[in-house]
Amino acid sequence: MSFDAETASSETVIxxxxxxxxxxxxxDFKATFQEHVDEGVRQFILNFSDTEVLDSTGLGSIFSLYRAISPDDGKVAFADVSEPVQVVVQLTRTYKVFRQFPSVEAAREAFAE
Amino acid sequence: MNPFTKTYTDLDCAIDEVRSLSDDWPPPAQNGTVDDETLHCMCLVLHEWIANLHQHAHFQNNTPRVEIRLTCNAEQVDCSVLDNSNGFDLASYLPTDDEDPEAFPERGMGLRIIEACTDELSYSPTEDGLHRFKFIIPSDHDPWLNTLF
Structure with a gap:
């Protein structure tokens, strides 16, 4: 399964x-983000609006993304977080690392500031 | 309240089905039921456990088989997963207090999540050579008090 990635700007991918x-x-997720990291993208918005499952390995792959871009002050934002994902975020306290936004648009606006 | 009991020989199928249990089970409240947050935790724990079996357990030449049993009342959810793997020493894999809590590791967080969500966690051999994973989630359990970091 591949992931749908949308280039929002030269700096940001959703x-x-x-x-x-x-x-x-x-x-597959790692391959998706790595392609954009190699192109120089350092801001990622993850849209969780339809996500029923986020497990520890999936979360670990997001940590990989974070480690790949954080040396260059890169950012990963969580947008439109579903309830099952919110349970994982709270349990693992990853909200300390990844800012959450109510929508993709709100995350885009925050990145544009 | 109706218990849930089902045996799977396809672990992918088991994982897919347990994630929908928060919608499909338990049936509408009769004498009270646990809240959605507890059910999401239960589904997450079952997913993490069966994913762990899928990736790491040794079944020798046998077809993997798991039997999931769930019961629920107003006070708690009781869960068990019986499997035909070789088993392992769960205690030796659980996180220790001296591990760096801010490491955000790529691997190994599944058991941390399981431990944070559950009470009375155990994984032990049965008399007939299988292994049983058991846990409960009380309705007043606050996983945020057991959060990982």
Whole structure:
């Protein structure tokens, strides 16, 4: 399964996480973001609006993204976070690292400031 | 309240089905039921556990088999997962207090999540050579008090 990635600007890419990000497709997610990281993108918005499943391996792949871009002051934002994803975010306290926004548009506006 | 019992020989199928249990089970409240947050935690724990079996367990030459049993009342959810793997020592894999809590590791967070969500966690051999993973989630359990970091 591939992930839908939309280039919002030369600096920002929006990845639609879709129904699930788990141990079965975490490598596909990594391949998706790596392509954009290699092109110099350092701001990523993850759209969780349809996401029913985020497991520890999926979350680990997001940490990989964060580690890839954080040396260059890159940012990862969570947008439109669904309830199952919110449970994982709260349990792991990853809200300390990844800012959350009520919508993709709100995240885009924050990145544009 | 109706218990849930189902045996799977396809672990991918088991993972897909347990994630929908928060919508499909338990049936509408009769004598009270647990809240949505508890059910989401239950589904997350079952997903993490079966994913762990899927990725790491040794089934020798046998077809993997898991049997999931769930019961629920107003006080708690009781869960067990019986499997035919070789098993492992759960205690030796659980996170220790001296691990760096801010490391945000790429691997190994599944058992941390399981531990944070549950009470009375165990994984032990049965008399007939299988292994049983058991846990409860009380309705007043606050996983945020057990959060990982």
């Amino acid at each position: 990845i639609h996480v879709g129904e699930a990000l788990d141990f079965r497709n975490a490598d």
